[in-house]
Amino acid sequence: MRRIAPFLLLLPLVSVGGCSDNNGLPNATLENVVDTVTIGSLVGTPISTPSGFFIGGAGVGAVRTDSSVSFEFAYNIEPGGRRVFLPRATLGLTTTTAEPGVQLRPETFDEITKARSNGYVTDSAVAVELGQRFLVRSRVICTTLGVPLYAKIEILQFADSTVTFQVLADRNCGYKGLEPGLPTE
Numbered sequence: 001m002r003r004i005a006p007f008l009l010l011l012p013l014v015s016v017g018g019c020s021d022n023n024g025l026p027n028a029t030l031e032n033v034v035d036t037v038t039i040g041s042l043v044g045t046p047i048s049t050p051s052g053f054f055i056g057g058a059g060v061g062a063v064r065t066d067s068s069v070s071f072e073f074a075y076n077i078e079p080g081g082r083r084v085f086l087p088r089a090t091l092g093l094t095t096t097t098a099e100p101g102v103q104l105r106p107e108t109f110d111e112i113t114k115a116r117s118n119g120y121v122t123d124s125a126v127a128v129e130l131g132q133r134f135l136v137r138s139r140v141i142c143t144t145l146g147v148p149l150y151a152k153i154e155i156l157q158f159a160d161s162t163v164t165f166q167v168l169a170d171r172n173c174g175y176k177g178l179e180p181g182l183p184t185e
Contacts, residue, residue: 004043006066015058028172028182035168037061041161042076042086051075053167055138055149060169069093072100072138075163076125084125088139093118098148102126105133105152114169115150115176128163128181130155152178154171154176 039062040049050062063071073085087101088094089174101120105112112133120137131153136177138148149168158164170176170183177183 006080008030025172025174028175028177028184030171032168032177032180034180035060035154035162036166038164039075040160043073044072044077044161049161053136053153055136055151055169055171057149057171060151060167060171065091065137067141070082072136073102073126075128077126077161078128083128085128085134086125087120087122089123090125096137097146098137100148101137103135103180105135105138107133109133109152109154109168112152113177113179115152115170115178128155130158136167136169145173147174149173150176150178169179 003120006028019138038054039053040051041093042051047066050064051067052063052074054063054071065071065074073087074091076086077083085102089099089146099122101122103120104114117137134153136151136153140146141149148167151167153165153167156166168178170178173184175183175185177185
């Protein structure tokens with residue numbers, strides 16, 4: 001019994017040390033910054049107009065949907081004038097892992113500090129209005145961990161056939177922090 005006692009005293013130290021490394025993730029290296037992105041409607045704009053929104057390790061931004069499937073959602077204006085985000089699955093672009101999607105949020109842009117894992121609309125059009133805020137989940141980009149990336153957006157303006165929004169994306173694999181600077185969670 002005496003040989004076990006010193007070992008038991010070390011257990012709390014081992015437990016504390018194991019919890020301080022953010023679940024074994026490497027330190028975040030990409031700072032979260034607020035940016036502005038404008039994309040055009042799938043219908044009613046030239047084919048060369050970017051209509052998709054992309055989150056990736058190299059950055060975030062607009063992407064042409066005619067030349068790439070690397071986007072989380074596309075923007076469109078329906079025949080009745082309703083403005084919508086179309087997650088990839090609504091366009092017939094499905095994955096074998098977590099589908100990219102959007103989630104309407106009631107908080108202000110600044111109050112959204114961490115992404116949620118679930119609750120994203122992935123398979124239907126999502127109506128968008130001026131001032132609304134959304135969480136965005138990417139397709140699985142971090143293939144070594146098998147996880148998506150996350151962002152938050154706020155609709156700033158509609159002009160003709162475009163939408164402009166502010167965005168803050170956490171491009172560090174395994175992290176969900178949505179505040180400016182290096183994420184810690």
